[in-house]
Amino acid sequence: MTQSMLCGIVAGLLLTCPVRADDAEDRAVAFVMGLGGRVTRDDQRPGKPVVRVSLFHAQVRARGAELRAMAPFQNLTTLDLRSTGVSDAELKEFMPFRDLTELDLGSNPGVTDDGLAELVGLRRLRVLRLYHTGVTEAGLKHLAPHQNLTALDLSLTAVADVGLRQLRALPRLSSLNLRETKVTDLGTLDIAALKSLTHLDLSYNKVTNVGVRQLAPLNKLTALNLGFTSVTDDVLKELDAFPNLAHLELEYTAVTEAGMKRLAEFKGMQVLILDRTNVSDTMLKELARLPELRALSLRQTSVSDAGLKALAPLKTLRSLDLSHLQVSDAGLKDLAAFPGLTTLGLLGTPITDAGLKELTALKKLTSLDLHGTRVTDRGVQELTTLRNLDVLSLWNTDVTDAGLKDLATLRSLTELRLTNTAVTDAGLKELVALRNLATLDLRGTKVTAVGVRALQKALPSCWIER
Numbered sequence: 116m117t118q119s120m121l122c123g124i125v126a127g128l129l130l131t132c133p134v135r136a137d138d139a140e141d142r143a144v145a146f147v148m149g150l151g152g153r154v155t156r157d158d159q160r161p162g163k164p165v166v167r168v169s170l171f172h173a174q175v176r177a178r179g180a181e182l183r184a185m186a187p188f189q190n191l192t193t194l195d196l197r198s199t200g201v202s203d204a205e206l207k208e209f210m211p212f213r214d215l216t217e218l219d220l221g222s223n224p225g226v227t228d229d230g231l232a233e234l235v236g237l238r239r240l241r242v243l244r245l246y247h248t249g250v251t252e253a254g255l256k257h258l259a260p261h262q263n264l265t266a267l268d269l270s271l272t273a274v275a276d277v278g279l280r281q282l283r284a285l286p287r288l289s290s291l292n293l294r295e296t297k298v299t300d301l302g303t304l305d306i307a308a309l310k311s312l313t314h315l316d317l318s319y320n321k322v323t324n325v326g327v328r329q330l331a332p333l334n335k336l337t338a339l340n341l342g343f344t345s346v347t348d349d350v351l352k353e354l355d356a357f358p359n360l361a362h363l364e365l366e367y368t369a370v371t372e373a374g375m376k377r378l379a380e381f382k383g384m385q386v387l388i389l390d391r392t393n394v395s396d397t398m399l400k401e402l403a404r405l406p407e408l409r410a411l412s413l414r415q416t417s418v419s420d421a422g423l424k425a426l427a428p429l430k431t432l433r434s435l436d437l438s439h440l441q442v443s444d445a446g447l448k449d450l451a452a453f454p455g456l457t458t459l460g461l462l463g464t465p466i467t468d469a470g471l472k473e474l475t476a477l478k479k480l481t482s483l484d485l486h487g488t489r490v491t492d493r494g495v496q497e498l499t500t501l502r503n504l505d506v507l508s509l510w511n512t513d514v515t516d517a518g519l520k521d522l523a524t525l526r527s528l529t530e531l532r533l534t535n536t537a538v539t540d541a542g543l544k545e546l547v548a549l550r551n552l553a554t555l556d557l558r559g560t561k562v563t564a565v566g567v568r569a570l571q572k573a574l575p576s577c578w579i580e581r
Contacts, residue, residue: 139187140165146184150175153576157190164188169195171219172578176200182208193217197244203230210236217242221268228254235260246292247271252278259284270294270316276302283308294340295319300326307332318342318364324350331356342366342388348374354381361407364388366414372398379404390414390436396422403428410434414460420446427452436460438484444470451476458482462508468494475500486510486532492518499524508532510556516542523548535559540566547573557581 144154147168155167165188170177177199185191191212202225209215215237220226227249234240240261246268255278258264265287275297282288288309294316298306303326306315312333317326322344330336336357341350342364351374354360361383372393378384379401387402390412399422402408408429414436423446426432432453438460447470450456456477462484471494474480480501485494486508495518498504504525509518510532519542522531529551539561546552547570555577557567567581 137162140189143185143187147173150181155193160190164190166190167193167195170199171195171197173199177205179205179208186211188212190214195219196223198222201226203227203233206230206233209234213237213239215240219244220248221246223247224249226250228257231255231257237261238263240264242266244268245272246294250274252276252281255279255281258282262286264288266290266314268292269296272296274298276305279305282306285309287311289335290314292316293320298322300329303327303329306330309333310335312336313359314338314362316340317344318366320344322346324353327353328356334358336360338362338386340364340388341368342390344368346370351375351377359383362386365392366390368392376401378402382406384408386410388412389416392416394418396425399423399425402426405429407431410458412436412460413440415439418442420449423449429453430455432456434458437464438462440464442466444473447471447473450474453477455479460484461488462486464488466490468497470494471497474498477501479503481527482506484508485512488512490514492521495521498522501525503527506530509536510534512536514538516545519543519545522546525549526551528552530554532556533560537561540569543567543570546570550574552577555579 144165147154150170151173152168152170154165156163157166168185168188168191175181177196182205192214194212194215197219201220201223213236216239218240221244228251231250231254238260241263243264250269251273252275258281264285267288270292271294274293276299279302283305289311291309291312298317298320300323303322307330310332313335315336318340324346327346327350334357337359339360343366347369348371360381362385366388370392372395375394375398382405384405385407387408391414394413394416396418399418403426409431410433419441420443423442427449433455435456439462442464444466447466450473454476457479459480467489468491471490475497481503482505487510490509491513492515495514499521505527507528511534514533515537516539519538523545526549528549531552534556540563543562543566552574553576558580562581567579571579
């Protein structure tokens, strides 16, 4: 029997059998889990109803049968259909989910302007993600009924300036993602009318200093992404219009080190992304004057070991990305100045096992990226003291099965990436101890289908990619 036939039969049973609501929901849960999807129940409510369903990573395309099979989820508030192949035709099946507050349709090119019209009945929707879909500016008029919408993601769509006027119908919109669309300075005039906006992403668009100046009415803005735009040093003067700005991204812009000196005046700045800019060790002395800075990203800049010393005054720092820098083992010694650090990116740096000894002082570390470093099994031994590690990437390192024995002691791990390492089926047996593991990347390793199946049986809730 083909999978499509099975889906149709099961869906039909769920819709026609005279069973109790709980029974119908339980069957729907089994169906979703059988597809590789995930469900979340509300343990605080009577009957513990299903409130969240995700078919992202599921081994099936979301067609009408799959969506109809979920009809018993009458209390559903969150639905994740990323990369499931859902199209306009399937959006008609959303009508039973009147309580939906969050819907993710990202990476489904088959969702177009016509499909948005089918969502009109979802009046409680607060979060809608339409990134990398076939939606254009013509379809934005269909968003008007969603008066409760607070977050809208239109990134990687063909939305252009002319359609942004339609967004004025959304009075509660506070977060708008327009990354890599067709927005220009002209479009910022309509964006400026969205007075509730606090988060705005204009990256990868043809926006200049003029466009940012036109955003001045957005005095509630706290986060702004201008990465890969045409802004220059003068844009920093325009930022004075946003007194609450705490998150700024300037990746790959023409802002120079001279212009960045003004950043030290933004005393409330908490997140600063300066990847691929011309920031150097000298500039870091200025950034060290930001008393509330919690996250700093310096990927692919000319910062070196010397610059890390200058950051020592940033006692509030929680996240630091040093990926693709010429930071050495010696430079990692200076990280001891940040005992509160929870996230550290060292992707593509020349650090070795010796440098990992310096990280043992960072007891609060929860996320560590060692992708493409010179770390081996010996270095993994140093990580065993970091008991709070939740996310770890050892992608393209010299870690083997021997190192997995030490990794198995990190019981808090939920995400582990061993891509392009020499691990085998023998090593996978060690990972059975990681009961909280939710994502495991084994692409490019020596594991077999047999080994993966055995591990999947031991960790049924873990998404394993091979």
